Amino acid sequence: xxxxxxxxxxxxxxxxxxxxxxxxxxxxxxxxxxxxxxxxxxxxxxxxxxxxxxxxxxxxxxxxxxxxxxxxxxxxxxxxxxxxxxxxxxxxxxxxxxxxxxxxxxxxxxxxxxxxxxxxxxxxxxxxxxxxxxxxxxxxxxxxxxxxxxxxxxxxxxxxxxxxxxxxxxxxxxxxxxxxxxxxxxxxxxxxxxxxxxxxxxxxxxxxxxxxxxxxxxxxxxxxxxxxxxxxxxxxxxxxxxxxxxxxxxxxxxxxxxxxxxxxxxxxxxxxxxxxxxxxxxxxxxxxxxxxxxxxxxxxxxxxxxxxxxxxxxxxxxxxxxxxxxxxxxxxxxxxxxxxxxxxxxxxxxxxxxxxxxxxxxxxxxxxxxxxxxxxxxxxxxxxxxxxxxxxxxxxxxxxxxxxxxxxxxxxxxxxxxxxxxxxxxxxxxx
Amino acid sequence: xxxxxxxxxxxxxxxxxxxxxxxxxxxxxxxxxxxxxxxxxxxxxxxxxxxxxxxxxxxxxxxxxxxxxxxxxxxxxxxxxxxxxxxxxxxxxxxxxxxxxxxxxxxxxxxxxxxxxxxxxxxxxxxxxxxxxxxxxxxxxxxxxxxxxxxxxxxxxxxxxxxxxxxxxxxxxxxxxxxxxxxxxxxxxxxxxxxxxxxxxxxxxxxxxxxxxxxxxxxxxxxxxxxxxxxxxxxxxxxxxxxxxxxxxxxxxxxxxxxxxxxxxxxxxxxxxxxxxxxxxxxxxxxxxxxxxxxxxxxxxxxxxxxxxxx
Numbered sequence: 156x157x158x159x160x161x162x163x164x165x166x167x168x169x170x171x172x173x174x175x176x177x178x179x180x181x182x183x184x185x186x187x188x189x190x191x192x193x194x195x196x197x198x199x200x201x202x203x204x205x206x207x208x209x210x211x212x213x214x215x216x217x218x219x220x221x222x223x224x225x226x227x228x229x230x231x232x233x234x235x236x237x238x239x240x241x242x243x244x245x246x247x248x249x250x251x252x253x254x255x256x257x258x259x260x261x262x263x264x265x266x267x268x269x270x271x272x273x274x275x276x277x278x279x280x281x282x283x284x285x286x287x288x289x290x291x292x293x294x295x296x297x298x299x300x301x302x303x304x305x306x307x308x309x310x311x312x313x314x315x316x317x318x319x320x321x322x323x324x325x326x327x328x329x330x331x332x333x334x335x336x337x338x339x340x341x342x343x344x345x346x347x348x349x350x351x352x353x354x355x356x357x358x359x360x361x362x363x364x365x366x367x368x369x370x371x372x373x374x375x376x377x378x379x380x381x382x383x384x385x386x387x388x389x390x391x392x393x394x395x396x397x398x399x400x401x402x403x404x405x406x407x408x409x410x411x412x413x414x415x416x417x418x419x420x421x422x423x424x425x426x427x428x429x430x431x432x433x434x435x436x437x438x439x440x441x442x443x444x445x446x447x448x449x450x451x452x453x454x455x456x457x458x459x460x461x462x463x464x465x466x467x468x469x470x471x472x473x474x475x476x477x478x479x480x481x482x483x484x485x486x487x488x489x490x491x492x493x494x495x496x497x498x499x500x501x502x503x504x505x506x507x508x509x510x511x512x513x514x515x516x517x518x519x520x521x522x523x524x525x526x527x528x529x530x531x532x533x534x535x536x537x538x539x540x541x542x543x544x545x546x547x548x549x550x551x552x553x554x555x556x557x558x559x560x561x562x563x564x565x566x567x568x569x570x571x572x573x574x575x576x577x578x579x580x581x582x583x584x585x586x
Numbered sequence: 587x588x589x590x591x592x593x594x595x596x597x598x599x600x601x602x603x604x605x606x607x608x609x610x611x612x613x614x615x616x617x618x619x620x621x622x623x624x625x626x627x628x629x630x631x632x633x634x635x636x637x638x639x640x641x642x643x644x645x646x647x648x649x650x651x652x653x654x655x656x657x658x659x660x661x662x663x664x665x666x667x668x669x670x671x672x673x674x675x676x677x678x679x680x681x682x683x684x685x686x687x688x689x690x691x692x693x694x695x696x697x698x699x700x701x702x703x704x705x706x707x708x709x710x711x712x713x714x715x716x717x718x719x720x721x722x723x724x725x726x727x728x729x730x731x732x733x734x735x736x737x738x739x740x741x742x743x744x745x746x747x748x749x750x751x752x753x754x755x756x757x758x759x760x761x762x763x764x765x766x767x768x769x770x771x772x773x774x775x776x777x778x779x780x781x782x783x784x785x786x787x788x789x790x791x792x793x794x795x796x797x798x799x800x801x802x803x804x805x806x807x808x809x810x811x812x813x814x815x816x817x818x819x820x821x822x823x824x825x826x827x828x829x830x831x832x833x834x835x836x837x838x839x840x841x842x843x844x845x846x847x848x849x850x851x852x853x854x855x856x857x858x859x860x861x862x863x864x865x866x867x868x869x870x871x872x873x874x875x876x877x878x879x880x881x882x883x884x885x886x887x888x889x890x891x892x893x894x895x896x897x
Binding site: 476 | 598670675676677681695696697699702703706718719720721756759782783784785787794818870
């Protein structure tokens, strides 16, 4: 029996309405007790002094790409989960766009095997909605559910056929499986590469207009409401999109949504210079959209901060802007960017922790995200104020495609524990 | 004029002073082009590579002549003969060319920003953007400006109407910046389906009616309908486009007497412009081509000079 006491920290556990000076005792891989500072008297414990740090449940990411199987040159389950724990994430949900696609139980089982053998944290696979993400025929959704997929999504290959989407929502609902979406109407997208705005006009790049996102958010909300299915709208980036979600929630629909740190941190003005590390899907929008997203955070409309961690190698990124892949890595910058929302007074520190832990866990019914007794001891310790520079050499992901390279960030993960085991320590790295 | 830029990537980057400096230099070189022996030793020993990833006859020939008339060694590298068709990336191609130590790369590419990306990776080679996707075509705007200046002496206060597919046009963007910087006011004319997002924010007037758009204009710049670049047509037919937005013998009756009609070429006769007008009294289309060589000589000269100053 191994006992660990994390003491003297500012403990935040939104699920149990705790925020203050509390210690937490772990026995082996589980949470044993949370109690006011100094009140847990235990013998034979290993102690971790968390003075000056926030102690909270490990972060839960509803949206990432681990690239294995098929694109191991971009990321593997090992490197991706190393990056996750370095960013404070202890549970991540990986999208189905691997090669082969995670549209059947064999691929799901392979991912789970790799996680067991090489992973640093919990990984929950998301299955495909349609076979090979082609948007033509449903994948074996019940089989994926049985195999352990916690949701289904075609992500960047948005199901364009509204009837097929309706069938998918109805079918998934039969098994209680949520559907998560990337909202993009492909004809309106017109092979655009960035937000359609004065910036796309100046840069001469084809635009991806907001309406291409809005129209699918509206469609899927209508279909989900009619079906009664749970729709989780992935990475909402537009002002109208987030309003549509808010209105649906007010009607009592089973709609949840996530927002990425980059979408509330950067605007399309960052694209001057054609740096492909600013090319993502949905694209960076405008100040007006960011303001609407922040208002939504303030009003509690957003259920989760999700990274959409999307590693790409230099052969995918060091290209003409039109030809470069969409996406950026996100695990290791999520915390400092989210803390900006706290510093700007958009949300409280407790709310931020909630958006990275229990709220996302609840969206897909995952067991992480709390420090309740008996749960796995998935814990992160972070320093809210530590300033550091995000250098390429410090990145744990196999890919380095981040728009924040060389940027000074504030807020840093100090330690991450998964099932009671220290897997990341800022001074010694991923363990 | 002290010209210290390493690259010419777009008009948006240039100041009015720099534009005027380039044009003064170009006027100087245009005299060379009228001599019997059209060659000066100015750039002897310099190497210029024209890297054309997209087809072009006029711009490539113009840059090639410009380099040769300045006695530079000019090599052409076109996509059909290039490593690109063998799967080599833009950057690898660029790095290989740079390893041969040219002084200047002139780049034409179908992707916006291609020249910017090259310039970022090439430390000791100057890059001239000879057209990048729908972004900019700075040497075209400069030669257009030179053409106007030769006739009108002064651009301040002139009214310019640019007509056609503004959305896909790099010529439009470079000319909007160039004319505005030189003190002219610019209108864009065409159906709304051919206007890019938030075009008004560039400080132009937008007209959806040709007659209204060109009324009182001193310069009418007709853009080429680029069927090759448009996947889903923003207008129903060439015939309808031509009837509503093409310049014909009827519409030119409303023009000011001293108006100039320009076109970046190649002209689709009978589509954006009536065959008779392209060769008619208002047209300065061939002067544009002539001035193109002088402007490109000026750019090559100024970039080489800037390089020597940095040595």
